[in-house]
Amino acid sequence: MSKIDQYIQAATRDNTRQSYQAAVRHFEVEWGGFLPATADNVANYLAAYANTLSLNTLRQRVAALAQWHISQGFPDPTKLPVVRKVFRGIQALHPAKEKQAKPLQLDQLEQVVRWLESTIEKARSEGNRRTELRYVRDRALLLLGFWRGFRGDELTRLLVEDVSVLPGEGMTCYLSQTKSDRRYQGTSFKTPALSKLCPVEAFVEWIHVSQLNSGPVFRSIDRWGHIAEAGLHEDSLIPIFRSLLTNAGVASADLYSGHSLRRGFANWATANGWDLKTLMAYVGWKNVQSAMRYVDASDPFSQKLIESRLAIKNER
Structure with a gap:
C-alpha cells in the first residue's frame, strides 16, 4: 500500500469503511447490480428494498454508492433527480419511527x-x-x-x-x-x-x-x-x-x-x-x-405545563 493510499484509508473511520464495503457488496452480490451504476440502477435498487430496509439503512447504502463512484473517479449517480425523487417517495409511502434505545434511569x-x-x-x-x-x-x-x-x-x-x-x-x-x-x-x-x-x-x-x-x-x-x-x-x-x-x-x-x-x-x-x-x-x-435525538421531554404529555396554566386561570 502506498503512502497516499494509507492516508486516504486513514481519512475514513473503520466502522464507516466496513459499513460502506458491506453496502457495496449488497448492491453487487445480493441485488446483482453493476458498478459503475446509472441513476436508474440506483433508483431501481432503492425501490427493490423500500419495503424491507429502513430509511436509515437505505440512506447509508446511497452514501456508500456515492462514495464508491467518487473515489473511483466516476460521476456520482445518486445526486441525479430520479434517485432523489425515488428516495423522497419512499419516505412518503414508508414512514418509519426511528428506534431508540431505552434510557437507563x-x-x-x-x-x-x-x-x-x-x-x-x-x-x-x-x-x-x-x-x-x-x-x-x-x-x-x-x-x-x-x-x-x-x-x-x-x-x-x-x-x-x-x-x-x-x-x-x-x-x-x-x-x-x-x-x-x-x-x-x-x-x-x-x-x-x-x-x-x-x-x-x-x-x-x-x-x-x-x-x-x-x-x-x-x-x-x-x-x-x-x-x-x-x-x-x-x-x-x-x-x-x-x-x-x-x-x-x-x-x-x-x-x-x-x-x-x-x-x-x-x-x-x-x-x-x-x-x-x-x-x-x-x-x-x-x-x-x-x-x-437523545433527550426525552421530562414532561412528555405536558401535564405539568397545562396544569400550571389552569391553576393560574382559576386564581383569576
Whole structure:
C-alpha cells in the first residue's frame, strides 16, 4: 500500500469503511447490480428494498454508492433527480419511527451497581479472580459510560495512558478521535469525582485490580482470569450491558443498548436543570439535532405545563 493510499484509508473511520464495503457488496452480490451504476440502477435498487430496509439503512447504502463512484473517479449517480425523487417517495409511502434505545434511569444504575458491588465482594471472599476482574471492569465501564455520556466506540478506544486522575476532584479522558471530531484534533473529556456512583473511583479500582499501565482500558477476560491485550470490541458491549441488567433484576433488558447510557445521562441532566447548550458542550454534540435525538421531554404529555396554566386561570 502506498503512502497516499494509507492516508486516504486513514481519512475514513473503520466502522464507516466496513459499513460502506458491506453496502457495496449488497448492491453487487445480493441485488446483482453493476458498478459503475446509472441513476436508474440506483433508483431501481432503492425501490427493490423500500419495503424491507429502513430509511436509515437505505440512506447509508446511497452514501456508500456515492462514495464508491467518487473515489473511483466516476460521476456520482445518486445526486441525479430520479434517485432523489425515488428516495423522497419512499419516505412518503414508508414512514418509519426511528428506534431508540431505552434510557437507563438513575435508580436503575444504582440497582445494577449495588448488584455489582455485592457480587465483587462475594468473588473476593471466595478468591474468584476472574469474576472479581470481570465485574470491577463492568462497574467502571457502566459508571464512566453513564456519567461521561460516552458512545460504545469511545469506551472501547479509551487508552490507559490517555487518562489522568486528580484524586478527589476528577479525571480527564483524551480521545484522539471521536465521531464529532471531523478535523481529527482530539478531544479531552473531564469527568467529576462524585460522592456516590463515582466513575473516577470505579476507574481507579479497575486499573489497580487489573494492573494495567498502558493500552486499552476495557478488555476481555478469559475463563482463567487472563486479561486480553486488545480492547473490547464495540459489538460486545450490548451483551455485557444486557447481562448486567438481567442479573441485577432490571426488567426488559433487551430494550437497552450501549446508547442507553448516553440517553440516560442526557435525560438525567435535562431533568435536573441542565440547559441544552451546557449538555451539548459536556457530551460533545456539535448540533442541536444530534442532542435532541437523545433527550426525552421530562414532561412528555405536558401535564405539568397545562396544569400550571389552569391553576393560574382559576386564581383569576
